Amino acid sequence: MNYKLKLSPLFILEIVCSFLFIMFFGFGNFLIFILLSLIFGVILLGIFWKNMLEFQMTSFKNMLTQFSFVVAGFLFIFPGVITSIFGFLVFLFGLFLEIMTKTKYKYTHKKSQNSNEEIIDVEIIEEEK
Numbered sequence: 001m002n003y004k005l006k007l008s009p010l011f012i013l014e015i016v017c018s019f020l021f022i023m024f025f026g027f028g029n030f031l032i033f034i035l036l037s038l039i040f041g042v043i044l045l046g047i048f049w050k051n052m053l054e055f056q057m058t059s060f061k062n063m064l065t066q067f068s069f070v071v072a073g074f075l076f077i078f079p080g081v082i083t084s085i086f087g088f089l090v091f092l093f094g095l096f097l098e099i100m101t102k103t104k105y106k107y108t109h110k111k112s113q114n115s116n117e118e119i120i121d122v123e124i125i126e127e128e129k
Helices: 008-025 027-053 060-077 081-113
Strands: none
């Protein structure tokens, strides 16, 4: 069997949704929507690039969050209503992961502050022979 990914149905669906958006909201609002979607996608990719340069990917959830922001950024950059809706859903997924990661970090951080463990400072002095 031949399993090729055919994008023509998605392309036709994108054209139909864009046409319906223009019919309901107007062509000017469609252009503003596409422009804002493009700007938001570029901002998301810029944030990812900054985090890559600063090595802020520490855990698997953080990497998954950053990956979802990249996918959302690319979906926002492609012009169209359907891709922007999918990009928004992926962005919400990334925000959910970000919130869950920060909540877990704050919990473990508070837990470590309240512990009564003693810290022993040791200095090693080499003996001359």
